[in-house]
Amino acid sequence: MDYAPLTWSSCPPSYLSLLEKVQARAQRLIRLKVLPDQLLCPLQPLQQRRGVAGLCVVYTTHKQHVPYLAALRQPRARPHGHTTRAAASRDHQLIVPFARTETSLRSFLPRYTIMLNRMVQQTQLHSTSSLQTFKSAVNAWIKQP
Template sequence: MIISRRQDLADLPPPDVQLEGRKLPLQESINILGVEYDESLSFTTHARKVAKNAAWRLNCVRRISHLLDTKGVEVLYKAQARAEQLVRLKAAPHQPAPFQPLQECRDVAGLCVMHKAHIQNTRHLVTLQLPSPPPATHSTRAAPFRQQQVDVPYSRTKHHLRSFLPRYGRLWNKLVSNTDFGHSDSLQAFKREVNRWVASARDYNNY
């Protein structure tokens, strides 16, 4: 990485960095774990490529959608929200959704991370652990669940409110207040029950 106060780096010679006798060329972008970062340390280029590829694949699915049933469209493009609309067009009236909505998949994954951080005490997730709320001063209906809940960080902006700890801290508190499987030692059993919980909550419009 070149760090300079100069605004025009076009004429700045690249540093002579060698690895095992081979000179490392200066690159305008780098791929880290599947995400491409450009020279301004943003992934705008990566997002544009993903959007372009998604639009191209969706167009291919749309062209042959009349030849496929619901399962066929789902397999071809399960991860794309716009493809979900094509699948629902193929479904019969009052038929259950052929696959879980993407937001529910994210919420299940987020609650599993909270479970690993607070119940399994996974070492590399220790920074995601939230403190317990102060003890209840008087007996209430929610008092028995208070020791299982977490103290959700206060949010001053909507952007912070949607970040991981505020969002899934609130969702975790709701889960342990309405279910009894939050302290399950098995992550597989917890994930199975969470999938059922978010699906039932969606059906009753309270999720």
């Protein structure tokens, strides 16, 4: 459920709420099985896990140039012709594919391209060298309000 962002990202919110109910039930079952003296780690929300997995796919596509993900590769945004505050991060941003409807905006490429562009503007995570470092840093970035 949580490692298939390509599949689940374009689902309507009503379908995603059904998945959240399944996770809530699983958490209740886990809490029932835990002994009173054991400490239970909270499970991450599925939306956060989908976000991290989707950004990792985009990172893998653009940084590691994996051939089987070549169809997901988006072109880089053109650099500004003049100097602005956003010019430095613009070199690492991607062009967001056109989406006419809300359903199209929820699909994988627009959603995670927008997320990656926002992440590039706010942080320097895109310059990390390993996928594991990127994944850990994105996990912390998504948790921030």
